[in-house]
Amino acid sequence: MERLADLQKFQWIKDxxxxxxxxxxxxxxxxxLIPDRFRHxxxxxxxxxxDPTVEDxxxxxxxxxxxxxxxxxxxxxxxxxxxxxxxxxxTKELSLSxxxxxxxxxxxxxxxxxxxxxxxxxxxxxxxxxxxYTANQNCYFYYDLLKTxxxxxxxxxxxxxxxxxxxxxxxxxGSPSYWxxxxxxxxxxxxxxxxxxxxxxxxxxxxxxxxxxxxECIEAExxxxxxxxxxxx
Numbered sequence: 001m002e003r004l005a006d007l008q009k010f011q012w013i014k015d016x017x018x019x020x021x022x023x024x025x026x027x028x029x030x031x032x033l034i035p036d037r038f039r040h041x042x043x044x045x046x047x048x049x050x051d052p053t054v055e056d057x058x059x060x061x062x063x064x065x066x067x068x069x070x071x072x073x074x075x076x077x078x079x080x081x082x083x084x085x086x087x088x089x090x091t092k093e094l095s096l097s098x099x100x101x102x103x104x105x106x107x108x109x110x111x112x113x114x115x116x117x118x119x120x121x122x123x124x125x126x127x128x129x130x131x132x133y134t135a136n137q138n139c140y141f142y143y144d145l146l147k148t149x150x151x152x153x154x155x156x157x158x159x160x161x162x163x164x165x166x167x168x169x170x171x172x173x174g175s176p177s178y179w180x181x182x183x184x185x186x187x188x189x190x191x192x193x194x195x196x197x198x199x200x201x202x203x204x205x206x207x208x209x210x211x212x213x214x215x216e217c218i219e220a221e222x223x224x225x226x227x228x229x230x231x232x233x
Contacts, residue, residue, distance in 0.1 A: 001158030001165070010142050010155055013178060013187075027229060030198055031222040033189050038200030041224070042209055044122065044188075045196045045216040046113025048082070048096070050074040060105030071111055078216050082110075092220045093230035096195055101232060116147070116192035117174025123167045125214045126188065127160055133205055134160050134181045141166055141176040146192055148172055194226065 016035035020028055030041050052074040083090055088098050096113065100106050118126075141156040141163060148154050149171040156166060160181070167175045180187040186201030199209060199217075209217045224230075 001156055001162045004155045004157055007142075007153055007155050009140055009157070010153075010178070012184065013142075027225040028227040029222070030200070030220055030224050030226060033191065033226075034187055034198050034200040034222075035184070036222060037184070038187065038222075040203045040206040041198065041200050041220045041222065042206050042217040043092075043095075043196045043220050043224075043226070044118070044126075044199055044209070045079045045095075045218065046115075046117075046122065047076050047119055047216075048079060048110055048112045049076050051109050051111055054109035057107050057109050059108040060103070061108050062105050064108055073111060077110070079113075079218075080216070090218075091231060092218060092224045093226075094218060095226075095228075095230065097228040098231045113195035114174075115195045116190060118167070118190060118197060120164065120167050122197075122215065123163050123175050125212060127163055129208055129212060129215075130181075130186065130205075131160055133186065133202075137182045139163070139179055139181050142178040143172055144177040144192065147174065147177055196226075198226070 013035060016037055017033060018031045018036065020032050034041065051072050053070075053072045079094065079096070080090060082099060083094055086099055086102050088094065088102060096106060138157055139160050139162070141158070143154040145151045145153050156162065163176065163179060166172055175190055178187065178189050186199065186205055188197055188199050190197040199206065206219065209215055210219060
């Protein structure tokens, strides 16, 4: 794996995403973050877990002491199961924010999903899914400056398996911000403000991700809104 001296190979991301109009902001959408060459998309929900030490599910995170608490990671719960529990529609915009809007906060018994990074288990699952579609190509891995210890935008080039190594590498905070293969046939984006990642690729690839036993994915569209007010439009 090679750390590149410049960000030239990242320029296509900037060129092929639609800039956000902050002066007339009406939300952030997938097309603002994933290149518009793709026609098939999904959201990859970062794992949510239950804290088994919290017995009262009515207690919200904003109601507890922000310093004196311990986290105990229990079993995983799917976002779709939480949507059913709290009578939320299974829309493309569904996220943990949907629960917060419904309940007036996130219940303390829920932990995650992590904002801005995937767990190594997610990365491993994605590498396994993507390998047959990527074949012998190399891949690029871009880290936003906020995901590096030296606050420098950083771009690596190597094989798909390097995604696993980078996610655990000292000086880098978790999984890459963007990763894609040489032929740009798919692209993954993880935003530091979102507890899910975005994927753009072929119809077949998205179908494979949606059917995966570990990954929890929600099919989406280029115009799907993804900010914290997404389901309030």
